[in-house]
Amino acid sequence: MTNFVQILDMVKDSIQNLVNFMNTLIPIVITLMLTTGNIASANLMQPILIFVITFMGNFITGIIIPLVLISTSLGIISKISDKIQIDKLSKFFKNSVIWVLGVILTIFVGLVSVEGSLSSSVDGITAKTAKAAVSSFIPVVGKILGDAVDTVIGCSSILKNATGIIGIIIIIGIVALPIIKLTVLMGIYYLGSALCQPIADSKIISLLEQMGDTFKTLLAILCSVSVMFIIGTTLVIKISNSGMMYR
């Protein structure tokens, strides 16, 4: 069980690290979005992203992980004791955790992509109009100015894409070790239950299986959070790039 508590702490720490890192990454990417002329997208994205990321971090560490803990302890009790049977309650908690995570993931991706695709076209057309106005209304230097603005926007876009890529690599780096550990542990518990089946009591086997299931849930939590953050970062980059297509 010491192992289990350590693993729980590791999952909590890595989610906290992810949230802290995203809170440093999002302002930089949003500022770069502003420099590429995606004003409407930046204004829409920042509140949603910052809110959802902070909310997810607190929700998972404060509600979801304790629920997993409760579900595991209920499962262990019902597996060990013949009299107390609260297996279904444990399953209910576990299923609700997975459902809630799925719903949050869907809402987040849906919100970011819909709002982003709306605002990116507004930004693209605004930037195009501004560039056309500068090029045609300012005499002599209008075209040079327009081209210079184009170059600066292009450079900002390169920087933004590079920052996004670095962000994604670092997100993978933060979650790689915990995911590998959880996967190995889950495999070991399942293998243990499979190997013990011919020799051990059925209670011990189902207990080992229960622990394996818990690690699987923790793995699902970590994977879904990291995938959500990776999708969020990629969508932000893609949305601001699609605005550039209008120029």
Place this chain on the structure above:
Amino acid sequence: MKKIIIILLLLIIFIPNIVYAQNETVSQESIIKSQQETLGINSFIKEADKYTKDVYKDIDIGELFSSAISGNIDNKSIISSITNLVRWRSI
């Protein structure tokens, strides 16, 4: 009063504005460097280094960033540093 304003406006419009193009051409690299400094990306990279000490021991995030700007990310070293975790880390 009106006449003076109109005359002034006409003068402003018709006084030739001569613009000289400079011979120096600003390169893309210098624009990227100046933007990198003004937007605080260097401090972001330093901050990002803290989070990946455990996983990417032999990878410098600053170098990774400069390679990302040029579009040449070394995927092999990133993947190998992650796979090394499976080999050497004891759980």
